[in-house]
Amino acid sequence: MTLKSLLQAFLACLILSFAAPSFAQSDPRPLIDALAKADFNEAEKLLGQIAASGDARVVPALNAFAEGDLYFRKSDNLVFIAKTAGSGFELIDPLTGTSAGQAAKNAVTKIKVNNNLRRVIRSAMGGLTLLSPDRAVRLQAADAVLRSPSPENLDLVEAALAKETDKEVKARMEEARAVSVLSSDRSIDEKRAAIETIKNLGGRNSLGILNSVSGSIDAGLKGDLDAAIAAIESEQQLWDMAQNVWYGLSLGSVLLLAAIGLAITFGVMGIINMAHGEMVMLGAYSTFVVQDVIRDNAPNLFDWSLAIALPVAFLVTGAVGLVIERGVIRFLYGRPLETLLATWGVSLILQQTIRSIFGPTNQEVGNPSWMSGSFPVGGMTITWNRMWIILFSMSIFVALLVLLKKSAFGLNMRAVTQNRRMASSMGIRTPWVDAFTFALGSGIAGIAGVALSQIDNVSPNLGQSYIIDSFMVVVFGGVGNLWGTLVGALSLGVLNKFLEPSVGAVLGKILVLVLIILFIQKRPRGLFALKGRAVEA
Amino acid sequence: MTFKAKFAGALLATVMSTTALSGAFAADDTIKIGVLHSLSGTMAISETTLKDVMLMLVEEQNKKGGVLGKKLEAVVVDPASDWPLFAEKARQLISQDKVAAVFGCWTSSSRKSVLPVFEELNSILFYPVQYEGEESSRNIFYTGAAPNQQAIPAVDYLAESEGVQRWVLAGTDYVYPQTTNKILKAYLMSKGVAESDIMVNYTPFGHSDWQTIVSDIKKFGSAGKKTAVVSTINGDANVPFYKELGNQGIKAEDIPVVAFSVGEEELAGLDTKPLVGHLAAWNYFQSVDAEVNADFIKEWKAFTKNDKRVTNDPMEAAYIGFSAWVKAVEAAGTTDTDKVLDSIIGVSVPNLSGGTSTVMPNHHITKPVLIGEIQADGQFEIVQETPAVVGDEWSDYLPDSKNLISDWRKPMSCGNFNVASGKCGGKGS
Numbered sequence: 004m005t006l007k008s009l010l011q012a013f014l015a016c017l018i019l020s021f022a023a024p025s026f027a028q029s030d031p032r033p034l035i036d037a038l039a040k041a042d043f044n045e046a047e048k049l050l051g052q053i054a055a056s057g058d059a060r061v062v063p064a065l066n067a068f069a070e071g072d073l074y075f076r077k078s079d080n081l082v083f084i085a086k087t088a089g090s091g092f093e094l095i096d097p098l099t100g101t102s103a104g105q106a107a108k109n110a111v112t113k114i115k116v117n118n119n120l121r122r123v124i125r126s127a128m129g130g131l132t133l134l135s136p137d138r139a140v141r142l143q144a145a146d147a148v149l150r151s152p153s154p155e156n157l158d159l160v161e162a163a164l165a166k167e168t169d170k171e172v173k174a175r176m177e178e179a180r181a182v183s184v185l186s187s188d189r190s191i192d193e194k195r196a197a198i199e200t201i202k203n204l205g206g207r208n209s210l211g212i213l214n215s216v217s218g219s220i221d222a223g224l225k226g227d228l229d230a231a232i233a234a235i236e237s238e239q240q241l242w243d244m245a246q247n248v249w250y251g252l253s254l255g256s257v258l259l260l261a262a263i264g265l266a267i268t269f270g271v272m273g274i275i276n277m278a279h280g281e282m283v284m285l286g287a288y289s290t291f292v293v294q295d296v297i298r299d300n301a302p303n304l305f306d307w308s309l310a311i312a313l314p315v316a317f318l319v320t321g322a323v324g325l326v327i328e329r330g331v332i333r334f335l336y337g338r339p340l341e342t343l344l345a346t347w348g349v350s351l352i353l354q355q356t357i358r359s360i361f362g363p364t365n366q367e368v369g370n371p372s373w374m375s376g377s378f379p380v381g382g383m384t385i386t387w388n389r390m391w392i393i394l395f396s397m398s399i400f401v402a403l404l405v406l407l408k409k410s411a412f413g414l415n416m417r418a419v420t421q422n423r424r425m426a427s428s429m430g431i432r433t434p435w436v437d438a439f440t441f442a443l444g445s446g447i448a449g450i451a452g453v454a455l456s457q458i459d460n461v462s463p464n465l466g467q468s469y470i471i472d473s474f475m476v477v478v479f480g481g482v483g484n485l486w487g488t489l490v491g492a493l494s495l496g497v498l499n500k501f502l503e504p505s506v507g508a509v510l511g512k513i514l515v516l517v518l519i520i521l522f523i524q525k526r527p528r529g530l531f532a533l534k535g536r537a538v539e540a
Numbered sequence: 541m542t543f544k545a546k547f548a549g550a551l552l553a554t555v556m557s558t559t560a561l562s563g564a565f566a567a568d569d570t571i572k573i574g575v576l577h578s579l580s581g582t583m584a585i586s587e588t589t590l591k592d593v594m595l596m597l598v599e600e601q602n603k604k605g606g607v608l609g610k611k612l613e614a615v616v617v618d619p620a621s622d623w624p625l626f627a628e629k630a631r632q633l634i635s636q637d638k639v640a641a642v643f644g645c646w647t648s649s650s651r652k653s654v655l656p657v658f659e660e661l662n663s664i665l666f667y668p669v670q671y672e673g674e675e676s677s678r679n680i681f682y683t684g685a686a687p688n689q690q691a692i693p694a695v696d697y698l699a700e701s702e703g704v705q706r707w708v709l710a711g712t713d714y715v716y717p718q719t720t721n722k723i724l725k726a727y728l729m730s731k732g733v734a735e736s737d738i739m740v741n742y743t744p745f746g747h748s749d750w751q752t753i754v755s756d757i758k759k760f761g762s763a764g765k766k767t768a769v770v771s772t773i774n775g776d777a778n779v780p781f782y783k784e785l786g787n788q789g790i791k792a793e794d795i796p797v798v799a800f801s802v803g804e805e806e807l808a809g810l811d812t813k814p815l816v817g818h819l820a821a822w823n824y825f826q827s828v829d830a831e832v833n834a835d836f837i838k839e840w841k842a843f844t845k846n847d848k849r850v851t852n853d854p855m856e857a858a859y860i861g862f863s864a865w866v867k868a869v870e871a872a873g874t875t876d877t878d879k880v881l882d883s884i885i886g887v888s889v890p891n892l893s894g895g896t897s898t899v900m901p902n903h904h905i906t907k908p909v910l911i912g913e914i915q916a917d918g919q920f921e922i923v924q925e926t927p928a929v930v931g932d933e934w935s936d937y938l939p940d941s942k943n944l945i946s947d948w949r950k951p952m953s954c955g956n957f958n959v960a961s962g963k964c965g966g967k968g969s
Contacts (some may be wrong), residue, residue, distance in 0.1 A: 375787060
């Protein structure tokens with residue numbers, strides 16, 4: 004009832020604005036205030052009217068609506084943009100941006116928004132901000148139109164295009180115009196040119212746009228359209244290959260990270276360390292604790308949290324590793340079965356300890372801003388977090404290699420593993436070398452945990468999901484050889500990612516395991532087998 | 541300090557439980573109920589919460605004077621996420637501890653493992669988690685959602701209000717997603733969706749590398765029709781899945797994801813800002829605007845002494861199951877299994893979304909279906925609420941089960957009555 008009368012009021016408003024063109028713009032406020040009581044369908048209609056008003060003053064209100072910051076006051080049903088202030092809200096006038104005083108939390112109600120409305124808002128905002136004086140906003144607006152083409156925006160884009168001077172923005176607007184032309188009722192020639200523009204633009208989004216009009220396009224253009232679709236698809240296929248290799252490297256680098264600590268404790272020292280995964284888990288929890296402290300005490304340092312967490316995780320897990328070696332493992336050298344059982348027990352103890360302290364639920368580890376989002380390289384998307392993890396795992400690998408080959412500690416370590424008695428008679432304190440080697444392997448697993456916390460769950464079970472893969476990589480690559488671990492991890496990653504699209508993730512994983520079993524049958528010592536005396540030691 | 545206090549508490553509890561065991565005289569004043577949830581292993585992440593809820597409900601009930609004038613006592617056991625151990629622990633609860641009813645299980649595998657035990661020893665299990673249906677037991681009450689109380693309304697919502705025409709059914713490779721996707725596929729095809737517009741994808745448990753699948757979804761979504769993902773991905777694998785979606789820039793406005801296993805608990809480990817607008821379908825959300833819910837949340841936060849703890853749908857299901865059992869026991873005047881089984885059918889209790897839930901003759905309950913969109917604060921905004929729906933144990937969309945119904949009232953007393961042949965005993969148990 005009230006809604007009907009409100010609607011009549013808008014209609015009257017609209018008619019007025021048409022009747023009296025000297026009032027260049029109607030007041031959009033009643034339209035915005037009507038959102039207070041509208042359901043999703045009515046809100047969509049209102050948004051259409053707001054967008055049609057062409058009044059750029061509504062942009063902040065639309066933005067707030069999409070973000071869920073638009074509220075109405077219960078006492079008078081007026082709509083405001085609300086910002087949290089203390090225990091209540093600060094109300095801001097949606098059109099003028101001036102403050103309209105404070106309101107308690109229960110004095111206002113949020114205006115609900117759903118995906119559909121967000122889409123409508125995005126498209127409307129695109130049209131409304133095309134003429135913004137800010138270059139970045141114009142670029143964003145052209146992008147918005149590009150992503151949600153609609154014939155209504157065509158006039159706006161053309162008007163903006165006529166005034167645009169910036170080259171990049173202009174090119175983007177041309178593309179936006181092309182997608183809008185396709186869904187409009189323009190002439191065939193214009194559409195043909197539009198198809199050409201979209202074809203040159205390329206990419207998945209363009210493919211979607213072309214496909215979406217293929218049912219409704221004029222018969223004369225069908226050939227052009229199909230040719231354009233085929234051209235984009237064949238180009239996309241090449242990029243898909245490249246993307247697959249990238250995914251493989253990325254998965255490989257995760258495997259490498261998880262396995263590289265084990266390459267030392269198992270590979271170099273020969274300890275079947277079932278608690279390796281828990282070291283990774285402890286590293287991830289160290290990251291969580293570091294971030295928690297930073298959030299409470301110095302929130303502006305958040306982007307540095309991972310850098311701070313690295314040494315913390317290394318020291319914590321290294322210390323735990325040292326205690327495990329001194330407390331359990333040193334009594335069990337030369338008895339692999341008992342070592343296996345004992346370290347497995349240790350892993351259960353560690354898991355349950357973490358569960359008792361932090362609870363069984365996942366902990367939130369945030370991604371710093373430089374690890375979120377993605378950037379396009381040609382037709383593929385590269386996510387920042389994966390790229391940093393690849394770089395990170397490679398640098399850990401190189402650092403470890405240098406440590407082993409160039410430092411005194413590395414020399415001792417290699418001496419002890421190659422010939423313990425000889426090393427001992429040369430004056431090397433072999434028990435301490437053992438202890439610190441194990442601590443080093445554990446510490447590196449902890450560092451890996453810092454990185455893995457960015458892409459996986461931080462829960463007490465984190466380690467379990469990596470322990471099998473880690474052993475697989477080390478055994479496949481060849482026990483006792485760091486290069487083997489690197490090549491093993493990367494080739495398993497790439498193999499997995501090439502199998503996945505064709506046979507699915509489940510079967511892919513099974514096939515990889517079968518292939519490894521066959522490979523180990525043929526070459527029991529892995530890809531890079533140690534030769535010579537070291538084998539017997 | 542707190543650790544010391546906890547330790548002392550644990551010591552005290554041990555001493556008390558041993559004295560309780562030795563002093564059999566106390567047994568007559570209490571009614572024991574069993575709590576069968578994993579407190580260690582992979583499922584601890586989800587199930588520990590339900591154990592806490594049960595303890596809270598028991599405490600509240602005892603404050604109100606218990607049941608039949610006796611105090612309730614919860615017997616908590618830990619089946620450690622190990623399916624055969626569930627059956628063993630269930631047997632121990634029923635035969636040794638003589639519990640009147642058991643509240644527990646999460647995964648379908650654990651429920652299937654204990655089902656024969658409950659039927660053999662004639663006890664009652666309340667199962668509080670959404671599941672794939674295709675089962676009805678005389679001794680089990682399913683207070684979570686059946687597929688028609690969650691999956692089908694969610695798909696309807698996407699088709700109607702978002703105009704989705706192309707569907708990705710993505711799930712973890714085990715019985716719940718497989719069966720749900722089978723039902724959904726049959727349902728979508730009965731609505732005229734072409735088979736080429738449905739993509740089914742399974743991943744192993746705990747899958748963490750979603751790059752290929754997310755880019756496959758992108759590819760599938762660029763065919764010019766509005767696309768959505770229906771996710772039956774199991775709890776733990778969701779975090780990396782959503783992270784990958786966010787990082788690859790898939791917005792809810794472009795390809796919405798509706799999930800059946802993601803609730804407030806799962807989102808607690810996640811930065812939800814890039815996920816705003818993705819959906820979940822449940823029968824309860826913490827954001828439900830009802831007085832009974834506000835009280836429940838307050839109680840829960842006070843009980844756990846943690847202001848950040850969230851509530852979720854299986855907690856509501858546990859709450860409904862417990863209230864229904866209490867009411868049925870009071871109506872029957874005894875905790876005897878057969879009498880309670882008779883009296884519980886038709887019992888109506890308030891649910892947390894402001895309405896009531898009734899236990900139906902098929903041992904499922906009525907409840908509304910809510911569709912919510914993820915918000916930046918990790919909560920859900922309800923965008924649609926249906927009237928109460930009756931849980932349908934045998935799906936009407938699968939050829940094997942469409943003729944089956946279940947009715948545990950006398951004289952039928954059958955979990956798989958075939959309406960075509962008019963006989964009891966079609967499929968399953």
